Amino acid sequence: MNVRKELAALLLVLCLVLPLARPACAEATVTHQQLENLLLSVDGNDPKTVRTIHYSYDYNRYVSLRDMAAALSGTARHFDLSITNDQVYITTGKDYTPIGGEGEPFPDSGVYATRPLALYLIWLDGRELHYQSFLSPGASDRDCFMSLTDLAMQLDLSLEVSAGSMRLNSREGFTIDLDTLREGGFYYEIHSGLVGDATTGAIYTAWEPMLSVPIASTTKLMSFIIIMDAAADGEIKLSDSVTIPEEAARLSRTADGVIYMEAGQVSNVTELLCAMLVLSSNESATALAVHTCGSEAAFVERMNRKAQALGLSEGTVFYNCNGLPVYTDNLAATKVQNRMSAYDMFELVRYLLDTYPEVTRITSLRTVTLESFGVTIANTNTLLYNLPGVVGLKTGTTNMSGACLVTAMEAQDASGETHMLVSIEFGAEDSTVRTTLSEEMLRYGMQMLREQSASGAGATVPVDAEELIRAALRGF
Amino acid sequence: MILLLLVILALAVIAGLLALKLSRREDPRLAGAWQMRAELTDTARTRADTWLQRAALGEQVPAAQYLPTLSVTVRLTLSPDGSWSREIRDGDYESARTAAERGLAKALRELLRLRIADSGRPPETAAEAEERIRRVLGMSTEDYMREYGPALLPPLSQMRAVYDGSGTYLADGETISFDGEAVRYLMDGQFLVLLRPEGAEVYERA
Numbered sequence: 134m135n136v137r138k139e140l141a142a143l144l145l146v147l148c149l150v151l152p153l154a155r156p157a158c159a160e161a162t163v164t165h166q167q168l169e170n171l172l173l174s175v176d177g178n179d180p181k182t183v184r185t186i187h188y189s190y191d192y193n194r195y196v197s198l199r200d201m202a203a204a205l206s207g208t209a210r211h212f213d214l215s216i217t218n219d220q221v222y223i224t225t226g227k228d229y230t231p232i233g234g235e236g237e238p239f240p241d242s243g244v245y246a247t248r249p250l251a252l253y254l255i256w257l258d259g260r261e262l263h264y265q266s267f268l269s270p271g272a273s274d275r276d277c278f279m280s281l282t283d284l285a286m287q288l289d290l291s292l293e294v295s296a297g298s299m300r301l302n303s304r305e306g307f308t309i310d311l312d313t314l315r316e317g318g319f320y321y322e323i324h325s326g327l328v329g330d331a332t333t334g335a336i337y338t339a340w341e342p343m344l345s346v347p348i349a350s351t352t353k354l355m356s357f358i359i360i361m362d363a364a365a366d367g368e369i370k371l372s373d374s375v376t377i378p379e380e381a382a383r384l385s386r387t388a389d390g391v392i393y394m395e396a397g398q399v400s401n402v403t404e405l406l407c408a409m410l411v412l413s414s415n416e417s418a419t420a421l422a423v424h425t426c427g428s429e430a431a432f433v434e435r436m437n438r439k440a441q442a443l444g445l446s447e448g449t450v451f452y453n454c455n456g457l458p459v460y461t462d463n464l465a466a467t468k469v470q471n472r473m474s475a476y477d478m479f480e481l482v483r484y485l486l487d488t489y490p491e492v493t494r495i496t497s498l499r500t501v502t503l504e505s506f507g508v509t510i511a512n513t514n515t516l517l518y519n520l521p522g523v524v525g526l527k528t529g530t531t532n533m534s535g536a537c538l539v540t541a542m543e544a545q546d547a548s549g550e551t552h553m554l555v556s557i558e559f560g561a562e563d564s565t566v567r568t569t570l571s572e573e574m575l576r577y578g579m580q581m582l583r584e585q586s587a588s589g590a591g592a593t594v595p596v597d598a599e600e601l602i603r604a605a606l607r608g609f
Numbered sequence: 610m611i612l613l614l615l616v617i618l619a620l621a622v623i624a625g626l627l628a629l630k631l632s633r634r635e636d637p638r639l640a641g642a643w644q645m646r647a648e649l650t651d652t653a654r655t656r657a658d659t660w661l662q663r664a665a666l667g668e669q670v671p672a673a674q675y676l677p678t679l680s681v682t683v684r685l686t687l688s689p690d691g692s693w694s695r696e697i698r699d700g701d702y703e704s705a706r707t708a709a710e711r712g713l714a715k716a717l718r719e720l721l722r723l724r725i726a727d728s729g730r731p732p733e734t735a736a737e738a739e740e741r742i743r744r745v746l747g748m749s750t751e752d753y754m755r756e757y758g759p760a761l762l763p764p765l766s767q768m769r770a771v772y773d774g775s776g777t778y779l780a781d782g783e784t785i786s787f788d789g790e791a792v793r794y795l796m797d798g799q800f801l802v803l804l805r806p807e808g809a810e811v812y813e814r815a
Binding site: 343441444446447594595596597598599601602604605606 | 667720738741746756
């Protein structure tokens with residue numbers, strides 16, 4: 134074929150295709166219409182404008198970090214800010230250097246475009262945070278919009294918001310009053326929740342703690358107990374090799390599979406425990422169940438017996454080792470899931486942390502390399518990044534259970550003694566809600582721990598009949 | 610002529626006023642001390658049930674089985690000089706509260722015994738359950754109810770706001786006006802019934 138004709142054809146194609154490709158290469162944006170110009174007053178001084186985006190719903194506020202940095206400059210809560218293509222750097226204790234445009238209000242009936250909500254890396258004084266945020270388009274003048282609640286918690290800001298204005302008291306830090314917030318519907322986003330001190334057994338606050346609800350992969354905390362019991366009894370060893378059974382391999386090939394496995398492949402108990410707890414690998418839980426008891430059915434029987442031995446209520450029931458939904462084996466087959474109440478989970482976690490404290494060596498890992506599978510996995514629990522002291526424990530999600538999270542966190546009381554605070558959250562709408570709510574509950578737990586130990590209150594008095602009875606039963 | 614008409618008019622007015630006054634008959638039987646029981650049983654039992662049923666098996670210890678009937682005495686004094694006073698009798702509220710707390714403590718001990726048996730542990734007597742609770746709380750169950758337990762009765766201040774008061778009264782055989790507020794009443798021997806819009810109050814002569 135004539136070379137000239139080929140070149141001409143190629144040029145023609147390029148001229149047609151390139152203009153079409155250009156829009157696809159441009160930055161994807163979302164347009165926001167619910168915009169607010171909040172007036173922020175620090176310590177009663179003249180207010181400054183802080184632009185806020187209400188994301189999808191009124192009062193779901195995401196605030197401009199540049200406007201906040203400019204407004205707090207010169208105060209005790211000042212911070213510096215720099216933003217690159219996809220990372221945000223916050224340095225507290227330094228004044229902010231404006232780039233121009235800070236505090237200029239959104240125009241009336243305006244719209245504002247940002248990149249879509251995503252998990253951008255936010256660095257706070259060198260510490261990595263994982264929060265969803267918006268970045269505005271642009272290069273050198275990029276702004277970041279972060280959830281007001283998340284920002285207040287991380288920068289320890291005492292903020293009051295109402296009717297288009299914000300007040301900040303720079304001499305005080307972030308506090309949360311869950312008893313008051315409860316009346317405003319704080320807990321309506323979840324099925325049940327609880328925060329308490331696993332060290333003393335005190336429960337600081339609870340929402341529907343007796344309700345038996347689906348618990349999804351938080352099941353795997355009980356599975357861990359059963360496996361460790363078997364190791365303690367000499368039935369298995371943590372150094373055992375494990376041949377992946379067919380049922381685990383089959384599960385790994387389904388939509389619920391997390392790590393691809395082949396039947397007959399060889400791994401070991403320790404790696405499978407890491408995969409089960411860090412990445413919530415369902416097939417790893419199944420493989421371990423079969424290795425421990427010969428079959429998953431026998432393993433599940435042990436789980437239910439253990440629940441009874443721990444004095445958990447009748448509302449705790451296990452159908453499998455991993456928390457996935459299963460169907461009952463009868464004509465009217467029903468989809469069922471492992472169930473437990475927040476109270477029961479608190480008791481289970483207390484037992485787990487007391488009997489097998491080494492669990493937190495696994496659950497606190499942010500990443501793990503599994504040699505036998507040739508993969509490096511990341512922990513599903515973002516609170517490991519966002520709240521110093523968090524050491525685990527387990528996430529869980531199914532359609533029916535919602536997003537669940539059981540968290541353990543080391544915190545010091547007023548005398549410097551370390552306690553293990555535990556928050557339990559079942560049934561959030563998504564992982565963002567479960568993480569934010571759990572963080573708020575744990576911060577409340579820290580407040581209560583400090584207040585009660587400072588006042589010399591010692592052991593907390595049980596707040597209701599169930600708590601009192603459980604405390605009495607623990608005395609056996 | 611006009612003067613005569615004015616005099617007649619004035620006399621008519623005076624006569625009318627006199628007739629009106631004479632038609633208001635005093636009721637001498639009313640004077641004296643009366644008392645009624647303000648019932649608190651249902652309120653206390655409902656609140657106790659709500660508290661107990663937050664615990665597993667709580668519905669198996671119904672408060673009605675453990676809380677006695679509870680009430681406070683309200684004393685109404687109608688003096689012959691037309692003054693009245695009403696108040697909750699001293700000590701009654703405190704007695705009712707103590708009785709309610711004791712009942713709830715008993716229910717809680719029974720609930721603990723049920724839970725101990727349900728968990729497969731060796732059964733315990735009520736005394737052993739009490740001892741177990743004391744070890745946990747560092748105080749008796751009754752003391753716990755007093756300090757930290759649920760409020761089983763309406764606050765005394767709220768009850769005083771409803772019942773306590775004083776003023777003047779005037780009766781005409783069918784109604785008593787307490788400081789101008791008319792209330793129909795019935796008397797039957799030793800009983801005085803005030804028919805208030807919110808319900809009847811039955812007093813017995815003290």
